[in-house]
Amino acid sequence: xxxxxxxxxxxxxxGFGIAVIANRNPVASALCLVVSFVGLAALYISLDAFxxxxxxxxxxxxxxxxxxLFIIMLLDLRAxxxxxxxxxxxxxxxxLALTLLFQISYVIGRTRGAHAAFPPLTxxxxxxxxxxxxxxxxxxxxxxxxxxLIFVATIGVIILSKRELR
Amino acid sequence: MITLGHYLGASAxxxxxxxxxxxxxxxIIIIFMxxxxxxxxxxLSLVAFSRSRVASxxxxxxxxxxxxxxxxxxxxxxxxxxxIIVALFRARRTTHVEDISAMxx
Numbered sequence: 623x624x625x626x627x628x629x630x631x632x633x634x635x636x637g638f639g640i641a642v643i644a645n646r647n648p649v650a651s652a653l654c655l656v657v658s659f660v661g662l663a664a665l666y667i668s669l670d671a672f673x674x675x676x677x678x679x680x681x682x683x684x685x686x687x688x689x690x691l692f693i694i695m696l697l698d699l700r701a702x703x704x705x706x707x708x709x710x711x712x713x714x715x716x717x718l719a720l721t722l723l724f725q726i727s728y729v730i731g732r733t734r735g736a737h738a739a740f741p742p743l744t745x746x747x748x749x750x751x752x753x754x755x756x757x758x759x760x761x762x763x764x765x766x767x768x769x770x771l772i773f774v775a776t777i778g779v780i781i782l783s784k785r786e787l788r
Numbered sequence: 789m790i791t792l793g794h795y796l797g798a799s800a801x802x803x804x805x806x807x808x809x810x811x812x813x814x815x816i817i818i819i820f821m822x823x824x825x826x827x828x829x830x831x832l833s834l835v836a837f838s839r840s841r842v843a844s845x846x847x848x849x850x851x852x853x854x855x856x857x858x859x860x861x862x863x864x865x866x867x868x869x870x871x872i873i874v875a876l877f878r879a880r881r882t883t884h885v886e887d888i889s890a891m892x893x
Contacts (some may be wrong), residue, residue: 625790632798639802639825643809648817655821662828665798669839670847674831674855681859686824686866693870694817697877705814705884715811723804730800735840736793744845752849753856761853768860775864782871 628668635661648694652687659683673749795836803829816876816883820869827862831855 638658645651659682666675730736757765802825809822838851877883 628790636801639805642821643813651818666835669835671835671852674835674852677859681863689866689870718811719804719808722807726800730793730796737791739789739791740839741842753852756849756853772864775868779867779871782875
């Protein structure tokens with residue numbers, strides 16, 4: 623049953639991921655990306671990472687995708703007009719992506735422990751508490767640096783959108 | 789039986805899809821979405837490794853904290869990137885990468 627769910631969610635994630643890059647209409651691409659991220663969040667939850675799965679839905683499927691949709695509608699992009707495709711470049715890019723896929727699968731096939739089942743969890747996973755404890759003890763400095771980063775990003779976005787580029 | 793390799797394979801396929809999107813598409817917003825796909829593929833493999841390295845009955849939470857940081861930085865990156873795209877669109881009236889070939893404004 624678990625295997626069935628794994629294949630279902632992987633199919634959703636990869637299928638809608640392909641739909642993102644196959645769609646001509648940017649709004650349809652953005653909506654496919656939301657579904658792909660929901661499938662990914664389900665995979666996180668199947669790995670007992672409940673907190674990360676929830677954050678994935680809240681931040682990506684919620685905040686980030688609303689931002690994408692806002693920008694697409696703000697720029698008023700129609701489905702892009704068909705331009706002549708440079709088939710040489712198209713074949714080259716596709717071959718590069720396939721080569722990358724084969725290379726990664728080769729490395730995974732040779733990785734030690736890639737063919738072993740996941741060891742069982744004996745303690746109930748209280749992952750929000752555990753991640754929170756790590757964030758405020760061992761990773762406290764990076765956590766605060768992230769706060770500064772988001773602050774700077776906010777100011778940068780405001781300045782970028784106020785200034786007139788000539 | 790479900791193994792670490794299954795999840796790593798799913799992550800590899802998602803990464804390749806994102807990479808193909810960056811290579812093949814010419815709309816800058818779609819390229820940006822494909823970048824997000826690649827970022828999430830890397831996060832998936834991190835979470836899978838976290839689940840496979842079990843210590844005293846619990847997954848290794850260091851990787852999940854790392855994914856938390858990745859998601860935070862990605863949210864900031866999307867905001868800045870989209871602001872740059874809006875500024876670019878205001879100056880050039882296009883989101884097609886072939887029309888944007890000069891670094892200088």
